[in-house]
Amino acid sequence: MRSTRREMMLGAATLALLGRGGGAGAAMAAATALPRTARPLPLSDVRLHASDYATAVDVNRTYLLRLNADRLLHNFRLYAGLKPKGEIYGGWESDTIAGHTLGHYMTALVRMHEQTGDAAVRTRADYIVDELAAAQAARGNGYIGAMQRKRKDGKVVDAIEIFPEIMQGDIRSGGFDLNGAWSPFYTVHKLFAGLLDIHESWGNPKALAVAVAFAGYFEPVFSALNDAQMQEMLGTEYGGLNESYAELSARTGDKRYLAVAGRLYDRKVLDPLENREDKLANFHANTQVPKLIGLARIHELTGDPGKATAASFFWQAVTQHHSYVIGGNADREYFSAPATIAMHITEQTCEHCNTYNMLKLTRQLYSWSPDGALFDYYERAHLNHVMAAQDPKTAGFTYMTPLLTGAVRGYSTPADDAFWCCVGTGMESHAKHGESIFWEGDAGKGKALLVNLYIPAEATWRARGASLVLATKYPFEGTSTLTLAKLGTPGHFPIALRVPNWAAGKALVTVNGAPVRPAFARGYAIVERRWKAGDSLAITLPLDLRIEPTPGDDKTIAILRGPMVMAADLGSTEGNWSSPDPALVGDDLLARFTPAAQPATYTTSGIARPADLTFVPFYRQYERRSAVYFKRFSEGAWKTEEAAFIADQARRRDIAARSVDVVHLGEMQPEHDHGLISELSFPVSYRNRNGRDARSGGFFEFTVNAKPGPLVLQATYWGDERATDFDIMVDNVKVATQHLGGDQPGKFMDVDYPLPIGLTQGKTQLRVRFVPHAKRTAGPVFGVILFSAKPAT
Structure with missing residues (x-):
């Protein structure tokens, strides 16, 4: 390194x-006094004393025991021909990604048992293994699964039927789905990880036996594919499946599994990293991090230096050029260009899964060669992001941790109706704070x-x-x-x-x-x-306040105290946020911070605009609005820029206030949330923007929420697009034919389509479809907004 x-x-x-x-x-x-390699003391040998970390573990233990294993096992039994013992959960567990939560849950139970010694969580983990073994035996082919597949006719069935299709070379994906199932190999990886963790922790032999049989089901699937077909399939999220197969090889001594792990290699992403090239912009972030964890494990088993180079370089690139001040990364789940964080401070920053996986990778790299720099990052992300992602009052977890000023953290609810990926990594993260x-x-x-x-x-x-x-x-x-x-x-x-x-x-x-x-x-x-x-x-250690400029923009800053990110407390999450973003003005900002009576709390005097602020630890702002990033101005610069700054804030608020619905095309979760369906349509990225197009003979279609009154549909295009023509349909009515062809060279352009009042009246939802003309392309479209028209003046 x-x-x-x-x-x-x-x-x-x-x-x-x-x-x-x-x-x-x-x-x-001194250097020789440090070990060349390192290993953590076993989690089972560490017990936490009273702190916010210990509270997080206790809250999470109650949550884990509140969950019903039989409900998470519903589809596993149903699709194996066995009668379910519990009603299926809602949220993602009732969607085509069903079953991923059970994998996370098994690992969370293992870590909770190690962290606390609670026998109840171990008993539950062993029960799940027994149930999976029974479902596997009933199927008779080694497969276990709760995943669903949505056929073209809309019928939802057991996703196992996609794998024979894939073996035939019939591989269909819009970027995130695979033959009608949602990231199926991501879910497969989570199940492998849970089983292997149970086997490793207390030697449950049945867990390993189920994993071996499960791996055996997929071996012929992969072996049927040539290299080109394999790469096509790996264009869909596959989690850390390469790590699972490598680990299975280490447990069993069977080199066949290591060979499979080697084939699970996405060249488009991983080749540049082996060459120490940062080409991460516009890649879905959490799709990539587990791949590098897998490469690191393959390196440990084979000594392949290229795999180590890729893992180490990726860590350096992400932590130094793609991470926010709290240690998280990605905007709307995607990496942006290096050192462009200041351009991507939004309500969709810092997916928790990304940081969960980055901390796993950090531990791996550290074990190879202990270096405090690795744990400087680990501490920052663990304290400021992971600890912010659990609400200790409700045990809920965030999906994103928003850094946009005034944004509200959205936690999963006690109704257990979400089961996002970040609920899964959340239940794992808060089971192991002593590791x-x-x-x-x-x-x-x-x-x-x-x-x-x-x-x-x-x-x-x-x-x-x-x-x-x-x-x-x-x-x-x-x-x-x-x-x-x-x-x-x-x-x-x-x-x-x-x-x-x-x-x-x-x-x-x-x-x-x-x-x-x-x-x-x-x-x-x-x-x-x-x-x-x-x-x-x-x-x-000194805990003085310090200023940290944002990489690529030293006028956008954050305030830290030791390892702790500080936030301006902007008040309750109730109501709507309509105030201007605060700015910091002056030549010696820190001199105008005064400690308050409460621990790690400061007030400002005369430097904040529009008013003085109180700064508190960011991670504890569970039910409060915060400001983390601030534009910094000198007194002279502020006088010059104040009017433009305030006008820009007003414009942004006006757009947000009139927006009814926003669709981020080309991005997995927003497209799924808006019920996107498509044919011959693909996600695209260009100039740090994600979008979607449709090729001749295809289309893409999605639902937007509507409201009474005149509405305008706005689509964003690249202004220098090659010549193309397409129709825009709303509820099967053509509202516009759009021609693109160098309309606004060198920049993105927004095009407004006022909708006839008769088309929208009385409706709460609209179905929007983009259809290319013959031998043409629809788009690419880099996002769609439906907003209320301004009242006539």
């Missing part, structure tokens, strides 16, 4: 400190301990027969104290405490209350000495 800016900064700080106490020789000694605090590795002649997260907890360190207690109120207070409450084998070994980049050169370390001068290397303060039971090691 190439050097990062963080490493260079820490390197300079290290040399400065070591220059007072030993020079280059001490630096080299990455403590790590160990071989250093010198013994074991080294590394502390990567400052979360109050106790742990058993078996390699030393030690009981560890980490006491801290971080990130609200700066000091964290590690006590060796028990040490079965006292001795000389290193303990490494992570020093975040923002604290480089400023960390204070004590042993048994007395200051010491640690060695510094790779983002760690390292104390190597003869340790005995009762010894304590403490680190104090």
Whole structure:
């Protein structure tokens, strides 16, 4: 992995400190005190103490036990010819992606058992395995599944019927569906992951047997495809199925599974990454991250350096050029061009699944070569995004974590009627907050301990027969104290405490209350000495406010305190947000922040426009509106730009206020939510915009919500499009014929289509269809808005 800016900064700080106490020789000694590889202490050996993290685990445990396994198993039994034992859940579980939640649920139960020792969750996981084994035996072919397939006639059936079609080379996808099923291999991966996690955690042999038989069903499906057909199929989301097959090979020793894992390789996405090329713009983000986790696992089993390069480069590209301040990534589920975050601060930022998977990849890369820079990112995303994605009052989970000023977080409800992908990753994430605090590795002649997260907890360190207690109120207070409450084998070994980049050169370390001068290397303060039971090691990190400019736009900034993203509290989520976005004006902004009585709370004086603000931790804004990003102005620049800034905000609010419905074409979830159907139609991307076209003989059609009064349908096109003609139909009535052909070169253009009042009167929904003329293309269309016409003046 190439050097990062963080490493260079820490390197300079290290040399400065070591220059007072030993020079280059001490630096080299410090580096050798760190292990070359690392592994986390088992989650089952870590118990959380009181904190927001412990609360999240407790809330999630109640949620997991509230869910009914038989309801999640409904379709598995139904399609196996067995009588269901529970009514099917709603939301995604009643759609063609049914069954994905059960895979997440199995893994969540495993992690919850490891984190808490609760026997009830283990019993439930074993029950699910028994039920899946029974459904598999009833089918008699190794397959298990709840997925559904929607036929052309609208009938919904067992999705198993798509796989013989695929074996015949009949592969049909609009980008997110596959022969009428919704991302089927994504769901298959989740089931594999759950089964393998149950087998790994407590050795349930039936879980492995079900997984092996399941893998056996798909082997002939994949082997029937030539390389071109395989690539065509892999154009549809397949999750981390390559990881599952690689792991199955590791468990069984059967190299056939590793060969399958190698074929599950999407060249369009992964080849550039192996060549260290960032071509991620306009790719669906969470479709890609699991592929790299799989490549990393294949590298571990084969030593293939290209796979390691792709995984490491992807991590660097995403964290340095495609991530928001809270550590999440993607706008409306898609990567934008590198360093364009400031152009994509919307209500659809930061899908939780992406960060869940990025944290998995981070742990993998860290285990290969411990480096504090990896956990600087991990801490940021874990604290500011993952912790924001669960409402501790309701146990609900977010899909997106919006960073648009004034936006409301939308949590799943206690009615359990959502089951989005992010509900699945949410139930996993909040079952395992202790998994990455403590790590160990071989250093010198013994074991080294590394502390990567400052979360109050106790742990058993078996390699030393030690009981560890980490006491801290971080990130609200700066000091964290590690006590060796028990040490079965006292001795000389290193303990490494992570020093975040923002604290480089400023960390204070004590042993048994007395200051010491640690060695510094790779983002760690390292104390190597003869340790005995009762010894304590403490680190104090400065928690000063700082400004972080947005990559690519230093006039768009965020405020942080230590690892914690701060947000301006804009009030209750009730009602509509209609105020202007706040801006920060002045040459020394931080000097005008004053600490308030509440922990990690500040008020501004004279720098905020239109009024002073109170800043609080972003992740705790569960039921509040926030501002995270701010435009920064000097006093002179503000006077010049204030009018244009306010006018732009007013224009945006006017559009939002009159919008009845918005359709983001070419994007999986919005298209699904609007009931899109199509023939000979494909998602497209161009100049950082996603859209959809239809080829000659095809069409695409979707539903928009309507309301009383005059309505206008607006479509967005590229203004320099090649010549084409198509019709726009609303409820089977042609409302316009659109010609494109260089109308507005060099920019996107919006075209308005006022709808006849007789066509919309009394309707709450409209069906919109784009139909190309013969030998022409409809679109591409880069989004559609239905809005109320302005009153006549």
